[in-house]
Every structure is written in structure tokens, then in C-alpha cells.
Amino acid sequence: MEFHFKGGKISLQKELNSLDSFVFDFCSLLDKENIKYVIVSGYVAILFGRSRSSEDIDLIVERISKERFRKLWEVLVKNFECLNTTNAVEAYAEYLLNGVAVRFARMGEFIPNMEFKFPKGELDQWTLQNRQYVEVLERTLPISRMELQITFKLFLGSEKDIEDARFLYRLFRENLDSELFEGFLHKLKIGEKAGYLS
Amino acid sequence: MRAPDINLEELKRFKEENFRERLAFLDKYADWLKRTPNSQWSKQQKNFLK
Numbered sequence: 001m002e003f004h005f006k007g008g009k010i011s012l013q014k015e016l017n018s019l020d021s022f023v024f025d026f027c028s029l030l031d032k033e034n035i036k037y038v039i040v041s042g043y044v045a046i047l048f049g050r051s052r053s054s055e056d057i058d059l060i061v062e063r064i065s066k067e068r069f070r071k072l073w074e075v076l077v078k079n080f081e082c083l084n085t086t087n088a089v090e091a092y093a094e095y096l097l098n099g100v101a102v103r104f105a106r107m108g109e110f111i112p113n114m115e116f117k118f119p120k121g122e123l124d125q126w127t128l129q130n131r132q133y134v135e136v137l138e139r140t141l142p143i144s145r146m147e148l149q150i151t152f153k154l155f156l157g158s159e160k161d162i163e164d165a166r167f168l169y170r171l172f173r174e175n176l177d178s179e180l181f182e183g184f185l186h187k188l189k190i191g192e193k194a195g196y197l198s
Numbered sequence: 199m200r201a202p203d204i205n206l207e208e209l210k211r212f213k214e215e216n217f218r219e220r221l222a223f224l225d226k227y228a229d230w231l232k233r234t235p236n237s238q239w240s241k242q243q244k245n246f247l248k
Contacts, residue, residue, distance in 0.1 A: 001231045001239060014240035017247040049231045049239055053247050159217055166221055170228035196221065 001049065005175040011135040012048070019046060019112055023057055024139055026080060026104065026114050033072050036062040038131045040144045041115070042153075045164040047134065047141070048171055052160075055111040056103065060128055063118045066092050080104040083113060123148075146172050151184035154193040162196050169197045 004011040016024070023043060030037050041058035042050075064072070066089070073088035083103040085091050091102045101117035119125050131142040143149065146168060153165035169176075185191050231239050 001234065002236055012236065014236050015244050017240070017244040019247055046243075049243060051227065051243060051246055159220075162217075163221065163224055167224055167228050170225055171232065 001171070003048075005172070009133045009135060014049075014136060016137065019043070019053060019057075020136070022106065022112055023047075023114075023141070024136075026076075027141060028139070029075050029079070030061070030072070033068075033075060035064065035068075035072060036128060038128050038142045038144055040127060040149070040152075042160070042164050044143050044149050045167050047136070047143075048168065050164065050167050053112075056113050056115045058101075058115045059117065060119050060124050061116055062128060069096070076104060079107065080114075081107050083110065145180070147176050147181040147184055150176075150197075151181065151188055151190060154185075154190045154196065155188045157193070162193070166197055173197075 002013070014020075023039070027037070027039075038060050039057060040060055041056065042052075042054050043057040046052065046054060069092045070088050073082075073091065076082075081104065082091055083105055084095055085102070094100075095102045096116075096118050099118070099120055101115045103113040103115055105111065105113040119128055127144045127148060130145055132145050134141045134143055144152075150165045150168050150172075153161040153168070185194055
């Protein structure tokens, strides 16, 4: 695997799989509407070659106004459908503002789907403010900082999550900000799980 | 039919051993990825995810 890790940006060339194309197609619409977001899910491990798929991709999206959401909705529903509701106002007021994600899939499909949600707590806000970027085939995807991606997977703690954490650590351990990484291990109180990384 | 006796401690140990084996194999996979050209591994991934 050839990648360049510099200044918070990772450059990677790869042949896109169907999940990559789904993510890029959806995120390009957010980019066109100047919506700030970050990808935080296991998809990050898949983007970098993990041999598994995922039925959902987690997005934290900046808390936008109802008007901006309605405008975004009109753009999204030309190519994607919301699996929770067909009503933009309901999606915004009943779901997103109540901390519940709405999911979008390609028309007529159910999986994979994008899990679209507003930031819930301070860590979500930090994640959104401290994005890391992956450049793939002249497109850019914002992902959560690798130091958080790995440690949060350990925090979640399922076997799949720990496998993702170990996989990403194995690929990027030489590129991590050690102070930040250790800080997350300490603050998430998962020091004992660090043994799973090597 | 009655269910057989189950040694839960033994099962937990087997589960942990199996998990550790998967992690070890995952290391081999990550190492293979690191030394394999992007065009090659991403083509395999694309075929796998079809």
C-alpha cells in the first residue's frame, strides 16, 4: 500500500469498490452544499483495505438550520431516499434535533445506507472541528483523526471494533501523534485494552 | 432432547483464543496490504465487496 501521510492529509490511490462509490456519491452532494461533516465509522478501515463490508456509514454533520437542511434534502432525494421518513421537516425536527440519525440509501435500496446525524456531545464537536482528510482519486473525504478512530474503536469494544482498531493501528502507527493518541487512551479509560493493538 | 452440559469457562477461553487467532491473522493481512501495490489490493477488495 502506498499512501502519503502529511499535514493531517492522507493521499491514497485505489480502485473504488461499490461501497466507496456510494460514499463518494453521497458526500459529493454534501460538499456541493458546503455542509461540514466527518466520517467516523468502520468505513474508514474499509477505505484503507479492510476485507469486510458495512451496511451503514456513520456521518456527523454540522448542526445546520432547518432552511439549509431543506435545501440539502431537495438535492439528496434526487438520487437517494431517506429510510426513516419522506418528509424533510419531520426528518429535521423529529429525528435530527432529537439526536436521532436519519438514514439515506440509493433509490429502492436499503443497504448500504448513510447514517446522518448531528453532533451529540463535546467529543462529536471535537471530531467535527479536527477532521483529517483522505485524498482518493482527486476527491477528498473528511474522516475523524486516526488517533481517535483507533482509540474509540477500542472504547466501543466489540470484536469487530477491536479488529478495526488493530488493523488501522498496524497501518498507521508510525504516523500517529503520540501525545494525542495517549491522551485518548487515558481519557477514554481504555489503557488496559491497548494490549489488543499489538 | 436434553441439551448437553456446557463448560462456560471453557467456551469463553475458546472464544478468546479464536479472537486472538483472528487478530494475529489480521496482522498478516495488514502486513500484506502494506507491501502490496494499491492497484492489486484494491482490485481484490473490489471483487470481494461486489
